[in-house]
């Protein structure tokens with residue numbers, strides 16, 4: 001969110017974000033292993049990268065480790081007694097594994113947690129203002145960004161003085177995203193924005209994500225179970241299973257992949273099986289070995 | 290009618306003190322989920338610090354140390370404000386600490402040049418407040434941070450340890466006698482509404498003063514919580530500490546702030562209590578009276594703590610005066626607990642327990 005007006009942002013975006021060298025992505029996760037409670041090994045070597053200005057999808061079934069990956073990046077893991085025990089995480093080439101969430105938000109990396117996690121006893125506007133906590137650029141800048149958020153989410157403006165706990169699921173999701181925007185992020189780690197929302201609303205949220213990406217230059221790492229939706233908006237995708245990346249590729253390739261069609265897009269014949277039973281995947285694995 | 294109102298009023302004013310102590314509990318419980326058993330000890334410690342700094346019986350080191358702490362707090366405030374208002378020109382960590390240290394030295398120098406002993410209230414009160422802030426920092430660093438993410442019961446036990454430590458430590462450095470607080474708060478009785486009732490209503494000026502101070506404190510806290518950035522962050526942490534962390538609110542700082550605020554509240558309670566009864570160890574036991582107040586008012590409700598305190602204070606006095614003759618005296622000692630028990634039976638979340646918003 002480098003601009004106070006969406007229109008101004010659009011101009012800047014049309015010039016394109018500064019092209020990063022291909023070998024230095026905005027965010028690089030290298031082979032991380034995550035252990036909860038010192039014993040539960042959840043991520044078993046996950047690597048991924050997000051280019052500047054990109055939308056990258058992190059896909060997978062329940063319990064695959066999507067949220068854990070995002071929390072490892074934002075360092076919210078510690079609060080859940082999780083720990084990155086191997087590998088490294090780099091943001092703009094700087095190791096960030098040991099930074100606190102506060103440090104990361106100041107650098108422009110913020111997570112929108114699964115299940116929105118709005119502050120139920122605060123009003124919608126107060127929720128948004130908490131997002132500006134780390135900023136020190138004064139009240140008028142905060143006000144301007146509040147207007148910007150309202151321009152993306154006009155519905156929040158109508159509901160600004162209701163307690164967030166009494167707003168609808170969609171409004172809470174918007175509040176959560178808007179709250180993150182108030183920190184002027186460069187990169188949002190967005191965890192299952194579609195959860196529990198009606199299809200039109202999911203579409204609306206994804207449209208806004210796409211606009212934020214284009215007009216404000218915010219990069220997204222998007223964890224989703226809604227594979228179809230995520231691949232429509234993302235440029236690149238990773239598929240996680242049991243704490244490992246089993247497949248990755250551009251969104252186009254992934255959505256054409258037979259296994260992805262069968263197991264994640266529900267387009268194949270037969271019921272939903274585990275991804276690793278897929279013969280294409282086996283073939284690929286043999287080929288990789 | 291006159292005597293009845295007198296009893297009610299006296300009870301309400303006594304209740305103000307319970308409210309103040311309960312308020313300290315609620316603040317910490319809301320923001321960190323910690324049941325702070327040490328709140329009573331903090332009241333004693335704050336009152337002792339103040340009473341002793343105003344006396345002239347201690348060693349020079351005591352006064353110079355307190356002056357250094359006060360300077361430290363002022364310096365910290367200056368650097369923090371500087372960082373917020375002019376981030377570009379703000380000093381880095383090393384220079385920042387230098388500035389803070391310089392302020393501490395200035396504090397010592399000023400204290401030394403004024404002959405050090407027996408501080409007036411307007412210096413001693415900020416100094417006691419600064420000491421409570423330092424205590425909050427120490428508690429956060431030495432107890433809360435190492436125990437982060439532990440079970441609430443473990444943190445609760447840690448606060449029992451803190452309580453005993455503060456009790457002992459306070460008496461070691463400040464002494465263990467009974468001290469008076471020479472703040473010049475009037476104590477004499479006076480009559481109100483003499484034209485309405487025959488003989489008027491007898492109240493103690495100190496009680497009125499206590500009620501006024503408590504009112505101001507509550508108003509200031511309300512504005513702080515509702516209108517400021519930090520207050521909003523505190524409420525956010527109370528609501529959902531994980532989400533608060535996710536937007537970059539640092540829990541450690543928030544804990545220091547709430548413990549400091551609870552320390553200030555303890556100081557106010559200590560001033561009022563100490564003015565009435567003298568500063569002595571029994572102040573620490575006030576905490577036990579705050580417990581039924583919390584059960585009545587709900588552990589998470591600021592208005593609950595205040596109204597609960599008033600109800601208990603008033604109930605105690607009414608029971609003592611009107612039931613005392615039939616049940617025998619001493620009702621005041623157990624009435625609060627009985628009331629709490631009854632509330633527990635019928636409304637375990639307390640009369641004012643925060644409404645739980647159930648909706649995803």
Ligand SMILES: Nc1ncnc2c1ncn2[C@@H]1O[C@H](COP(=O)(O)OP(=O)(O)OP(=O)(O)O)[C@@H](O)[C@H]1O
Pocket residue numbers: 036037040042060061062063064065066067068069080081082114225
């Ligand atoms: N705090 C925790 N302690 C122990 N194990 C955990 C913890 N959080 C998650 N796990 C385990 O880690 C695994 C991955 O969980 P994670 O939440 O990352 O999955 P996910 O891909 O986000 O799933 P979903 O789509 O259901 O959100 C699960 O098996 C889960 O049980």
Ligand SMILES: [Mg+2]
Pocket residue numbers: 066067068114191192
């Ligand atoms: Mg998840």
